[in-house]
Amino acid sequence: MKNIKLLMTSFVMLAALLISSCSPDTYSLEEPMAKSDIHFEITQDLVTDPGGNTVLLKNTTPGVVLNWDYVTGKSNKAEQKVQYAFKGNYTIKISAVTDGGIVELDPVTITVSKDNLNYVNDPLWTALSGGVGHKKSWILDNGKYGLAPGAMSFADPNTVVEWGKFSPNWEPAGNANSSTDADMHWGRYMTFSLDGGPFMTVHEANGTSIESGSYFLDINAHTLTTTGATILRPDNYIANASNWNTDIKVLILTDNQLRIAIKRTNSEGPWWYIWNFVSKEYADNYVPVVTEPVLDEGFNPTFAPGELLTMLTGGAGAGRVWKLDAAGNPIDWVGKGIGWTKGPNDSYNWGWNDDWAAIAGNSWIRFDQWEGKLNYTRSQNGVVTTGLFTINAATNEINLGTNTLLQNSTSWMNPTTNVIKVVKAFNKDYLQKGIWLGTSYDATKDEWFVFHYIIP
Numbered sequence: 001m002k003n004i005k006l007l008m009t010s011f012v013m014l015a016a017l018l019i020s021s022c023s024p025d026t027y028s029l030e031e032p033m034a035k036s037d038i039h040f041e042i043t044q045d046l047v048t049d050p051g052g053n054t055v056l057l058k059n060t061t062p063g064v065v066l067n068w069d070y071v072t073g074k075s076n077k078a079e080q081k082v083q084y085a086f087k088g089n090y091t092i093k094i095s096a097v098t099d100g101g102i103v104e105l106d107p108v109t110i111t112v113s114k115d116n117l118n119y120v121n122d123p124l125w126t127a128l129s130g131g132v133g134h135k136k137s138w139i140l141d142n143g144k145y146g147l148a149p150g151a152m153s154f155a156d157p158n159t160v161v162e163w164g165k166f167s168p169n170w171e172p173a174g175n176a177n178s179s180t181d182a183d184m185h186w187g188r189y190m191t192f193s194l195d196g197g198p199f200m201t202v203h204e205a206n207g208t209s210i211e212s213g214s215y216f217l218d219i220n221a222h223t224l225t226t227t228g229a230t231i232l233r234p235d236n237y238i239a240n241a242s243n244w245n246t247d248i249k250v251l252i253l254t255d256n257q258l259r260i261a262i263k264r265t266n267s268e269g270p271w272w273y274i275w276n277f278v279s280k281e282y283a284d285n286y287v288p289v290v291t292e293p294v295l296d297e298g299f300n301p302t303f304a305p306g307e308l309l310t311m312l313t314g315g316a317g318a319g320r321v322w323k324l325d326a327a328g329n330p331i332d333w334v335g336k337g338i339g340w341t342k343g344p345n346d347s348y349n350w351g352w353n354d355d356w357a358a359i360a361g362n363s364w365i366r367f368d369q370w371e372g373k374l375n376y377t378r379s380q381n382g383v384v385t386t387g388l389f390t391i392n393a394a395t396n397e398i399n400l401g402t403n404t405l406l407q408n409s410t411s412w413m414n415p416t417t418n419v420i421k422v423v424k425a426f427n428k429d430y431l432q433k434g435i436w437l438g439t440s441y442d443a444t445k446d447e448w449f450v451f452h453y454i455i456p
Contacts, residue, residue: 032098056081069092120132140186151275202229240273318368364456398420435454
């Protein structure tokens with residue numbers, strides 16, 4: 001049995017040597033097919049359009065893919081119907097993809113003798129071009145027109161990206177991500193025309209034409225194809241995709257806004273680039289809506305004489321205890337009258353932390369009017385300090401004398417100042433909403449750093 005195995009192994013090795021010795025040293029591709037062996041049909045449907053506007057392209061060569069460039073678009077379908085809206089001569093370029101390589105076939109010119117503007121008489125064609133006999137220009141959206149955050153948005157490859165339905169993962173403001181103003185070429189614009197044909201041009205800001213070509217808008221598939229000219233995009237994104245002219249998904253198209261999607265094709269992997277445009281006319285005439293910012297409730301309060309003192313102490317011969325709002329919203333940065341934190345987690349371990357939470361749990365401050373004096377008491381971790389306080393009614397400031405608010409020596413936001421500002425207060429609802437005491441102010445940002453004290 002052992003000898004049989006050895007003999008079989010020897011035959012296998014010998015066969016491998018024979019095959020290796022018989023293998024050719026060089027390889028060659030098949031010769032390209034002769035043009036005469038590649039067949040196709042281009043016919044004009046004169047029943048549908050007496051002017052020859054409807055053209056049928058048909059590949060009749062098995063095993064060969066034909067690429068059609070029919071002026072208003074491109075296709076590699078075996079059968080493609082083309083409908084020309086405008087009369088004129090159209091030269092159809094054809095290339096064949098064969099096992100031996102690409103074969104360029106003789107172009108075919110067809111003549112369309114009449115206009116059929118029904119093929120472009122649609123609200124979407126009008127939104128893009130301004131309508132038959134008109135043209136319309138578009139610029140990249142810089143984010144200042146209230147339509148999109150900026151020129152570009154991103155969506156991951158698993159996101160549904162189609163007409164009227166898309167959810168970007170990220171929408172940077174202004175420039176496309178990583179682009180400079182030089183890359184963006186702000187000021188350039190692209191023009192879609194239906195004046196004599198579906199023509200497209202790209203211009204510098206001064207009106208100089210950079211590219212000229214044509215385009216086709218498929219209103220059913222919601223796709224855009226361009227030939228000879230390419231949509232606006234920054235220089236540093238050009239190499240990231242190979243389909244800038246043919247695989248353009250239209251997501252939104254209105255009189256003022258155009259949003260399209262291109263899938264990235266480079267080595268970084270497929271992601272959706274969503275490009276945001278605004279009509280040039282709309283941008284040139286845009287007047288920003290001026291709205292007053294909605295300030296935080298209670299910001300920069302106004303008090304009647306003695307009202308702030310009564311709020312702090314409860315009145316003559318009385319006193320009130322105040323504690324940090326640890327379970328609610330204990331700290332905030334109030335810039336230009338608007339805060340941003342909603343609770344302790346918003347700034348946790350950067351502003352608010354466990355040490356502050358522990359202090360808030362067993363410490364308090366008290367304002368009172370006992371024995372005809374304005375007394376201030378701080379009880380922190382069982383250590384009580386007392387003193388007097390005063391109120392500057394003109395500035396809503398409270399002077400704690402030699403004392404301070406509750407302290408946390410391990411925190412950068414420890415309030416060491418003895419003069420505090422009433423930044424937000426609620427004249428009628430202070431029992432429920434408390435008071436916000438500012439301990440530092442950044443004039444360059446018009447921003448207060450504030451602590452929220454409540455009545456427990």
